[in-house]
Amino acid sequence: MTVTSTRPGSSTAPAADAPKATAARYLWRSGDFTALATGQAASVAGSAVSAVAIPLTAVTVLDASVGQTALLAACQQLPPLVVSLPAGALIDRMRRRPVMIGSDLVSAAATASIPAAAAVDWLTMWWLYTAALVVGTMRVTSRAATLAYLATLLEPSRLMDGTSQMVRAAGVAQLGGSTLAGVLIGVFGAARTILLDAASYLVSAACTARIRTPEPPPAPRVPGSTVRREVCAGLRYVRRDPIGWPVLSTNAITCGVVAGQQAVLALYLIRGLGWDGTTVGLILAASGAGGVLGAVLAPGCERRFGPARTMIAALLIAPLSQVPLILSGPGLAGQITIALALATESAAAAVGGLTQQTVRMAVCAPAMHGRMHTVGQLLCAGPAPVAALLAGAVATTLGLRATLILCAVLLLAPPVRLAASPLRRLHRLPEPARHGHDGDHGPSPASARGRRPALTARGAEQR
Structure with a gap:
């Protein structure tokens, strides 16, 4: 991939007076922005597949009850309520790109463990609960780190166009993933289909790793500062x-x-x-x-x-x-x-x-x-x-x-x-x-x- 930068001072940065209609063209010519947007779209498509396949795995493989499926849904929604504040403080202590890559790798492992456990008859509802909590926690950290990283990757004047392009790509990926889920589940079964989500996290991590624009170091920490004080x-x-x-x-x-x-x-x-x-x-x-x-x-x-x-x-x-x-x-x-x-x-x-x-x-x-x-x-x-x-x-x-x-x-x-x-x-x-x-x-x-x-x-x- 040819790596270009959209930051000010780069010879390939889009000119400030470039026509607004060509904003998308400038962004997609940037290898770094293309890598980030592609990785995020792949992750969204995989998550759309899992949003259908994981509940169906609980019902078809484990014969889950209504209460158990409700608890699984709660596990998927709980992390933003519990880990958002400390996660934000920790992210501000670090460079964002390693956080994004690490979150994708952990999510890939947790997601892949579901079909692996199902293949050897180890899968239980508690396994699904744990995987849902881990993936949900990583989603919180990854989303916050990605938005923070985008602000360093793009010029301020390109933030709206860049965010729009990423959301547009993610929206298409969401629709495609939701549509693909039904077909794959019918062919391979719900549990095996989850492997696609695991693969999508690996694609996202690989794309993020290919970004070459230098990331500025995090702000110096105040001596004696703790996570609790930084949250406050x-x-x-x-x-x-x-x-x-x-x-x-x-x-x-x-x-x-x-x-x-x-x-x-x-x-x-x-x-x-x-x-x-x-x-x-x-x-x-x-x-x-x-x-x-x-x-x-x-x-x-x-x-x-x-x-x-x-x-x-x-x-x-x-x-x-x-x-x-x-x-x-x-x-x-x-x-x-x-x-x-x-x-x-x-x-x-x-x-x-x-x-x-x-x-x-x-x-x-x-x-x-x-x-x-x-x-x-x-x-x-x-x-x-x-x-x-x-x-x-x-x-x-x-x-x-x-x-x-x-x-x-x-x-x-x-x-x-x-x-x-x-x-x-x-x-x-x-x-x-x-x-x-x-x-x-x-x-x-x-x-x-x-x-x-x-x-x-x-x-x-x-x-």
């Missing part, structure tokens, strides 16, 4: 950040409401509208296609309307897209309408999510990237189980349609929250934050504020 420093940093905190808190509200909606959506489509499982599967697949479309549209929306307007508009589309879902009937017209509504909601979520992720990477001090991203994972994952339980209780009491109506109303809260914050005056991506330290507490948002655009001068921020 990260929480203080995020809470005091005038841009990062509104973004993350808004995202937490959105994730909670969407988790509640998703908990009852399939049941509503099957029992409320009388659709069969195949129809529901096709309808929900439209959501994934919408996400890919949103990844394509995100950079252009951010450049045309600015980060604040893009994020607020994307959040406003979410409650509006619930109206067809609530009012449509069970016929073919209703199926088409709901599929379009879900695709629109997913596209808007991708546009808003990519924009807020790029803003977070731009404003965060390099020494805090790991903690910023893991706090975001925690805030997104934390409300989900509680919201799902509450949605189930409301649906039992008031009915499925009433629960969806309540979720639609609650989805008005995120755009209101963002519009009421200083972020509403952010009309261009801020310049990247620099290192700044606040005693033993790590980088302070205030230390980097001089590097950001003023949030009080609307006219100065217009393009």
